[in-house]
Every structure is written in C-alpha cells, then in structure tokens.
Amino acid sequence: MNIPQSSNPRIVIVGGGFAGIALAKKLRDKSVQVVLLDKHNYHTFQPLLYQVATGGLEAGSIAYPIRKVIQEYKDFYFRLTTVVEIDTKNQKIIAEIGEISYDYLVIATGSKTNFFGNQEIERNAMSMKTIPQSLNIRSLILENFEQAVLTTDETERNTLINFVLVGGGPTGVELAGALAEMKKAILQKDYPDLDIDKMQINLIQSGDRILNTMSQKSSEAAEKFLENLGVKIWKNVRVTNYDGRTINTNTDLSFETATLIWTAGVQGAAIMGLDAQSLIEKVERIRVNQYNQVLGYNNIFAVGDIAVMETKNYPQGHPMMAQPAMQQGKLLAENIIKLIKNKKLTPFEYHDKGSMATIGRNKAVVDLPKYHFNGVFAWFVWMFVHLFSLIGFKNKAVVFLNWVYNYIRFDREGRLIIRPFKKKSFSSFTSDEV
Ligand SMILES: Cc1cc2nc3c(=O)[nH]c(=O)nc-3n(C[C@H](O)[C@H](O)[C@H](O)COP(=O)(O)OP(=O)(O)OC[C@H]3O[C@@H](n4cnc5c(N)ncnc54)[C@H](O)[C@@H]3O)c2cc1C
DSSP: OOOOOOSSOEEEEEOOSHHHHHHHHHTTTSSOEEEEEESSSEEEOGGGHHHHHTTSSOGGGGEEEHHHHHTTOTTEEEEEOOEEEEETTTTEEEETTEEEEOSEEEEOOOEEEOOTTOHHHHHHSBOOSSHHHHHHHHHHHHHHHHHHHHOOOHHHHHHHTEEEEEOOSHHHHHHHHHHHHHIIIIIHHHOTTSOGGGOEEEEEOSSSSSSTTSOHHHHHHHHHHHHHTTOEEEOSOOEEEEOSSEEEESSSOEEEOSEEEEOSOEEEOOOBTSOGGGEEGGGTEEEEOTTOBBTTOSSEEEOGGGEEEOOSSOTTOSOSSHHHHHHHHHHHHHHHHHHHTTOOOOOOOOOOOOEEEEEETTEEEEEOSSOEEESHHHHHHHHHHHHHHSSSHHHHHHHHHHHHHHHHHTOOTTOOOSSOOOEEETTEEOOOOO
C-alpha cells in the first residue's frame, strides 16, 4: 500500500463512516500512525439518502471527501480499497490493493441490507444504503414515469407507478413521506397526461406498528401523517417473494409493481478472518466488550453498526444509529492511546440523545429521553439536527439553501436521470450493490 514506516504505532481503521471518522478526528496529533481504508473516497451522510433518492438533494451535498477530513493531520494516510480479510495471526489485513500490517486494528465497516437469505428479492428489489443505490432509486422512479406515459396498457401503467416500500422503520417511513410529497408537488405537474391518483405508495410492515423502535405516540403520529399524505400502510404483513413484478406476502395480499424498495433489515458488513466466537452469525455483527475490543483479541476493535456490545440496558447491543457509532469512535480513540500508555481503559456508556423521523413537509416525530413531540416544531428540530450533523460548511449551506428553495417553491430540481438505472424488463432488473 506504499505507507511509510513510522516510529509511531500503526492504527488501521477500516471504514470512514460515522464511527471511523469520529475516531480518526480524535487521533489527530496523538503520536500514532493512522491508515484509514474505505471502499469509497467519501463519507456518506446516510440519514439524507432518501432525499437524494427523491430528487430533493444532490448526491454531492451529503457526501464529504475523506482525504479532506485528514489532509492536515500528520502521519495519516487514506487508501481507497475494499478490505477482504483479516489475518489475525500475522497482524495484517488483506485488501484489494494489497496487504498492510497493523499494531491496532479498528473495524468500522457499518452495515448492509439484509434480505434474510431470499435471493430472488435481493435480485429484484432496490436497497438504499449507499449514494449509488439512492441514485438508482431516483433514476428508476423517473424512468417508470417516462415509461408509464408511453404505454397504452393500463395494467402496465399502474404497475409502473405503484411503489412498494418494505420496512416501516425510519428509512421506509421517511422515504414514503418524501415520495408522497413528490407525487403531490412534482409528478402531478410534470406528467399531466397521467392520472396521478393511480400512483400508489404502499408501505409494508411485518409488525403491528411502524417506527417500532420509537414511542407508541410517535408511531401513531407518523401513521396518521402518512395516511393523510395518501400512503397505504399494511401492518402485520411479511413479504415472501418478489420476482420483479409480483410481490407475494404471507397473507392473501399481493402487489403488482415495477419497484420494490427494501428497507426491512440490516446486517453487519463483516470481514472474513475473525474467530467464529466473536461473530453473531445470523446478523454478521461482531461481539465486543465494553471497551469495543473484539472478543478474543487485545488489539482488534469494532465500532458502530458492526459492533454488538451487550450491556444491561442494551442486551442486544446499542441501536444501529449515528450517535452510538460516533460516541464509540470518540471513546475508542482515547482508549487506544491509554492502551499504548498501559493505562486503565474507560468503559463505553451510551448517552441517548433521542431519535426522530420526518414524514414530509412540516411533519416529524421526535422522541427525546423524557419527551415526545411531533408536528411543525418537531420538523424544525429534525432539520436543525440534521443540518448541524452534516460534515463540512459547504454541505450545510447547500442543504440549507436547497431546503429553503424546495419549501418556498414546492420544488425538487434534482429530478434528473443522470445515470440511467439499467432495467432490462419488469421481470429482470440488474441491481448493483456498491
Ligand atoms: C437510509 C438510512 C437512513 C438512516 N437514518 C438515520 C438517522 O436518521 N439517524 C441515525 O442516527 N442513523 C440513521 N441511519 C443509521 C446510520 O447511518 C448508521 O447507524 C451509521 O452510518 C453507522 O455508522 P458506522 O460508522 O458504523 O457505519 P457507516 O457510516 O455505514 O460507515 C461504514 C463505512 O465502511 C466502509 N466499508 C464497508 N465495508 C468495507 C470494506 N470491506 N472495506 C472498506 N471499506 C468498507 C463503507 O464504505 C462506509 O464508508 C440511517 C441509515 C440509513 C441507511
């Protein structure tokens, strides 16, 4: 990888997401050599992916170059590569561009979409974990409409403009709300020759309430907001198959659709090579102790979505969200330095700052540790928190200006098919998990 030898101990971080970047920033000026590896050369602000998918924001405004984060840090190196294996015996990792040894290794690879082993759904559904995937969804939505105006076959037209989202968590809910807003404000005007009332947005949830990790009050409010926007919510329904045209479920319900967006589950983006006892097989996540040390190893750590730290308050591990990832990354930087200096490590404690979801214009739900609220004020809080959390002044400014423009003009100028999504036919989409 052409990294110079250094007298400082070498920390290799795999993943420049929320956890990896928080960790790297804290290691600045700390007499260590840091090698950061990521398969993308940018950090992705995943909470706003749905706005890219629905034309509200350009992709560049939610991405930030990783090299820019570390450009002024001494003895810091970035390499663009996918890491494929860890050789724990020889203390090195194997990536597509070569190998590198480590004194300390941090796995911060996050998570990926979980299709629970259903390969047909995986082949035919769209996921939304990365910017390229969001751009695929954006292109597909618009391509469907372009195709719908061409066809004289009513069944085909209705299938093209029927959108089915599977998974009633924050991602599914936010995307459903944004699609409904897009229908009302944009698609209706852009496609006057289509009967827009025929456009359906169906949200399928396997449990008995949407946003089931939030309070009951927030679930109910979100459900009401979505229904007022015309989204059909199907609860206690599990999708069993999708062949690219027909969705089958465990009930009598079925859907004819050209677009299924799958937000129903995630699993760790694990890397081969760790001892089996440190892996939770079903979800491919890594077991760590209270210092984020991978079980069975002294100098290998995992942080963020990939890590499961079983504690009294969080027996299944912390929520797979940006806050725990950043908090773990920050503390780990201090702990690695303490480890190098043979000092006592500090156990991780999660400070829950709450969770929130937006459902559309002027609508959001917010759960703080002691309060729940929803509506316009919640929407402003949601916007402020997301703006504040974006990396980079330019991104904050661009997103803010876009939101103001979209709000005043009821518009989304990102509705562009820049990179067409290669859809062969209804029954065989090509999906590229990147
Ligand atoms: C659509 C969506 C909406 C979300 N909304 C919210 C929200 O509103 N609030 C919230 O708190 N959380 C939200 N989340 C969850 C939040 O984004 C994650 O919890 C957070 O990103 C986890 O941080 P991380 O650092 O563990 O992983 P990530 O941020 O996912 O970073 C992982 C990094 O590792 C890299 N990587 C992975 N595998 C490899 C490999 N083998 N080799 C090299 N590099 C690799 C990836 O390219 C990526 O840059 C959302 C997630 C999604 C997908």
